Amino acid sequence: MKYDIYSITTYDKMEPLGTKEKFWFYTEKDNISRLCKIGRKNTGENWAEKVTSEIAKLLSIPCATYDFALWEKRQCVVSPSFVPEYGRLIHGNELLVSLIDEKYPINRKYKVTEYKLSTIIKILQDLSEIVKLPIGYDTNSAIKKPIDIFISYIMFDCLISNPDRHHENWGIIFDDKEKEYYLAPTYDHASGLGCRVSDEERKNRLSTKDERYSIKAFVQKPKTPFYDNNGKNLKTIDAFKLLAIENKVASEYWLNKVKLLPKESIKKVFDKIPNNILSSAAVDFAISLLNENIIRLLAIREH
Numbered sequence: 252m253k254y255d256i257y258s259i260t261t262y263d264k265m266e267p268l269g270t271k272e273k274f275w276f277y278t279e280k281d282n283i284s285r286l287c288k289i290g291r292k293n294t295g296e297n298w299a300e301k302v303t304s305e306i307a308k309l310l311s312i313p314c315a316t317y318d319f320a321l322w323e324k325r326q327c328v329v330s331p332s333f334v335p336e337y338g339r340l341i342h343g344n345e346l347l348v349s350l351i352d353e354k355y356p357i358n359r360k361y362k363v364t365e366y367k368l369s370t371i372i373k374i375l376q377d378l379s380e381i382v383k384l385p386i387g388y389d390t391n392s393a394i395k396k397p398i399d400i401f402i403s404y405i406m407f408d409c410l411i412s413n414p415d416r417h418h419e420n421w422g423i424i425f426d427d428k429e430k431e432y433y434l435a436p437t438y439d440h441a442s443g444l445g446c447r448v449s450d451e452e453r454k455n456r457l458s459t460k461d462e463r464y465s466i467k468a469f470v471q472k473p474k475t476p477f478y479d480n481n482g483k484n485l486k487t488i489d490a491f492k493l494l495a496i497e498n499k500v501a502s503e504y505w506l507n508k509v510k511l512l513p514k515e516s517i518k519k520v521f522d523k524i525p526n527n528i529l530s531s532a533a534v535d536f537a538i539s540l541l542n543e544n545i546i547r548l549l550a551i552r553e554h
Contacts, residue, residue, distance in 0.1 A: 253525050254301065257320040257329060259287055275332075287320065288441070289327040295446030298529045300328045302537070303411050303440035305520045310508045312403045313385035313436035319528065326528065333386070333436055337428035340435055344418035346374055360417040361476055368477040368490055372497055375401055375434075382423050382432040393504035397423075397434040402494045403505045404437040405475075409487040410509065410544045411443035414473040416490075444537040445469070453536035466539045470547065488547055495551060506552040509545055517541060 261276040263284075272289040290296030300317040307314035320329045334340050344357045351370055356363055375382070375398040382397045384390060394400060401421070408416050424433045445453070456466055477485045479493070495502035521534045 259322040284332045285329045296441035299446035315438035338426040342419045342422040399501035412473045413443035415442040417476040450532040453532040470543045
């Protein structure tokens with residue numbers, strides 16, 4: 252059975268944040284507002300959102316839900332709002348301005364040396380008494396504070412080779428009705444799984460004997476927008492390593508989830524995608540990418 256493709260017939264308001272075309276629409280049937288995101292041409296941004304959300308679900312990582320859809324014959328994905336009716340999403344850049352530095356460059360997303368991972372850790376630790384885990388997520392012996400969940404987001408970035416955890420791609424939710432704060436689920440993974448790589452490059456990398464052009468080499472390249480305290484731009488795996496040092500219990504918990512992730516479950520996610528949405532080369536490349544990153548992450552676990 253393939254994933255459903257929904258038809259969108261309503262249009263309410265544009266979403267100004269981000270670089271892709273997107274808008275919100277409301278359905279009376281289930282009383283839910285949804286965000287429609289239209290992936291850019293010649294990319295796999297639509298299927299990347301769907302696949303990554305399903306893999307996050309397999310790992311029990313709080314994540315926005317995505318489904319395939321059509322808007323005026325254009326392929327897209329839709330995502331139900333994870334913000335309560337009387338709530339709002341407070342992005343990371345808002346937190347940095349209000350809690351750390353009023354001169355923080357709030358409108359720049361990349362090459363912001365002030366965007367230090369250590370600062371994000373401090374914010375989440377300082378807010379641990381008032382910010383709860385994501386809505387619907389219960390604590391356990393290893394996961395008790397927001398930072399324990401945020402670690403899984405950075406691990407997930409490494410797993411899917413997502414370089415796009417800029418300061419508007421994480422945040423906290425304020426529920427004005429309940430007067431409570433929650434860590435937001437992870438969202439916006441349309442840069443992951445090599446979805447913007449051409450089929451020609453995918454095939455070449457999969458078949459090459461040149462180690463410098465292999466999948467193994469490819470997954471070592473992605474950098475995050477985070478910087479360390481020396482002004483160095485962090486790669487995805489290095490960002491996770493720093494967080495793992497800060498919290499070994501939570502990192503061990505999430506790495507164990509990766510270790511127990513059945514490869515056949517990943518394959519089933521791809522098998523359920525409608526045939527006209529992605530190529531066999533994209534599937535082979537994405538699965539190889541995931542396998543290489545699993546090896547890298549579990550090597551951290553062994554240490």
